[in-house]
Amino acid sequence: MAEINTNVYATQPTRFTLFMRTFLPWQIWRFFKINLRMMLLIGREKHQHK
Numbered sequence: 001m002a003e004i005n006t007n008v009y010a011t012q013p014t015r016f017t018l019f020m021r022t023f024l025p026w027q028i029w030r031f032f033k034i035n036l037r038m039m040l041l042i043g044r045e046k047h048q049h050k
Helices: 015-022 024-048
Strands: none
Touching: 015 024
């Protein structure tokens, strides 16, 4: 039976990644973009079932 490697490697986020995670205007834009995509998807679903 093969031995399981218990060493887990996770990369460190870059400075840019950390900045974007905490930059409020970017987070607001992403929030609205994701919600718009969900509303469009739900709207298409409702029109197909009529």
